Amino acid sequence: MLQLSKQHQACAAVDCDLTCHTGGLQQYINKLVQRKSPVSNTSGNLCDDSNGSISDFLGLPVSVQLQIFSYLSPKALCGVASVCRQYYILSCDEILWQRHLYKDVVTWNVLTNELNPDDKTDLPAKQIYQTCSQQFQHKNLEYYPVIRQISTIIKTLISWRPPKVVMFGPGLESSATKCVLGKMLYDTSLFQITGLVPGRSGGIGAGIDLRIKSRRFTLITLYSNTERVREQYPTKNCVANNRMLAQDGDGTIYLTSAMGEVARSANAFVFVVDASDRNEYALRNSSYDSLLSAVVTPQTGSSCAPLLVVAAAINNAPNSVSAIEVTRNLKLNKILNPWQVHMVDIANLGGISAAFEWVLEQAH
Numbered sequence: 001m002l003q004l005s006k007q008h009q010a011c012a013a014v015d016c017d018l019t020c021h022t023g024g025l026q027q028y029i030n031k032l033v034q035r036k037s038p039v040s041n042t043s044g045n046l047c048d049d050s051n052g053s054i055s056d057f058l059g060l061p062v063s064v065q066l067q068i069f070s071y072l073s074p075k076a077l078c079g080v081a082s083v084c085r086q087y088y089i090l091s092c093d094e095i096l097w098q099r100h101l102y103k104d105v106v107t108w109n110v111l112t113n114e115l116n117p118d119d120k121t122d123l124p125a126k127q128i129y130q131t132c133s134q135q136f137q138h139k140n141l142e143y144y145p146v147i148r149q150i151s152t153i154i155k156t157l158i159s160w161r162p163p164k165v166v167m168f169g170p171g172l173e174s175s176a177t178k179c180v181l182g183k184m185l186y187d188t189s190l191f192q193i194t195g196l197v198p199g200r201s202g203g204i205g206a207g208i209d210l211r212i213k214s215r216r217f218t219l220i221t222l223y224s225n226t227e228r229v230r231e232q233y234p235t236k237n238c239v240a241n242n243r244m245l246a247q248d249g250d251g252t253i254y255l256t257s258a259m260g261e262v263a264r265s266a267n268a269f270v271f272v273v274d275a276s277d278r279n280e281y282a283l284r285n286s287s288y289d290s291l292l293s294a295v296v297t298p299q300t301g302s303s304c305a306p307l308l309v310v311a312a313a314i315n316n317a318p319n320s321v322s323a324i325e326v327t328r329n330l331k332l333n334k335i336l337n338p339w340q341v342h343m344v345d346i347a348n349l350g351g352i353s354a355a356f357e358w359v360l361e362q363a364h
Contacts (some may be wrong), residue, residue, distance in 0.1 A: 074100050097125035106322040109343040163267035163363040168222040168276055171272030177312035182348050205262045215360045253294045263295050268306045268363040275311040275321035289331045296337055306362035307339040308355055315345040338362050
């Protein structure tokens with residue numbers, strides 16, 4: 001944290017009165033950007049402007065300048081970096097970006113194995129933020145919309161068989177989030193049912209053919225047990241009364257032979273967790289990673305199948321679990337498969353369409 005001397009605090013207080021308290025700090029910085037003169041930033045002067053506004057600002061102590069810059073958003077910091085060399089230095093301050101990263105990472109609704117901030121700790125905080133934040137990701141993706149569409153069409157034509165997507169997880173059985181699957185099947189504006197796929201004896205491996213936009217896939221849903229058993233023997237332990245799993249004498253959890261066959265035939269996995277209640281999630285998350293690793297593991301022959309983690313919660317609910325917390329609790333950095341954590345709104349399934357488009361594209 002920045003520590004200001006009494007003199008610097010006085011300067012900061014005066015400056016805040018002129019700009020921040022009236023909501024004018026952002027406008028003040030914007031005016032400086034608009035007024036900048038086309039002078040070379042490689043000259044001896046750090047900044048040079050004809051009207052003296054920038055020079056007045058740079059006359060303040062550096063600690064006060066940083067204090068003022070701390071009120072800027074990440075996008076604003078990137079914007080003012082082009083004003084002059086001293087602004088660039090201020091806008092790249094490591095502590096400023098660490099604050100933004102710490103505060104904003106819990107608001108990011110999408111994280112992937114390639115854009116996981118926990119795996120990029122060797123980079124400066126600004127670079128981590130720009131690489132992993134959605135607001136900067138979307139800007140980069142917009143450059144190649146036509147190429148992505150053509151690539152998707154080609155992949156669909158080559159892979160004529162619809163991919164098998166295995167959906168499982170405690171979120172399908174939680175009273176707060178089990179409605180996700182029902183809404184997927186009955187909301188025709190998102191998914192359209194095109195047929196049924198028979199399973200083995202006992203119904204294991206049976207699925208539903210679905211279409212989302214131009215993509216077709218077979219959805220196979222796995223539950224820990226029948227609904228009657230789940231209601232009769234509720235448990236926080238993912239292994240107890242779970243017909244999908246078995247446990248050896250060393251405590252290692254593995255799939256039963258029938259479930260193992262289903263997992264080996266999968267082209268993608270969707271793991272649903274109930275992220276709507278932080279307190280309830282804390283009671284269960286110790287066994288979530290064991291269940292996940294038992295299904296998505298190299299021993300099943302599916303180490304390349306993509307994994308989508310649907311974190312179902314009420315949008316903007318104060319007690320919901322963030323995507324970064326789900327990522328850490330599931331220890332996804334240890335999984336070899338390509339993965340994505342996507343927050344999905346329980347009320348309207350906001351985010352589910354983009355989430356399934358990602359996993360289906362990866363499955364092809």
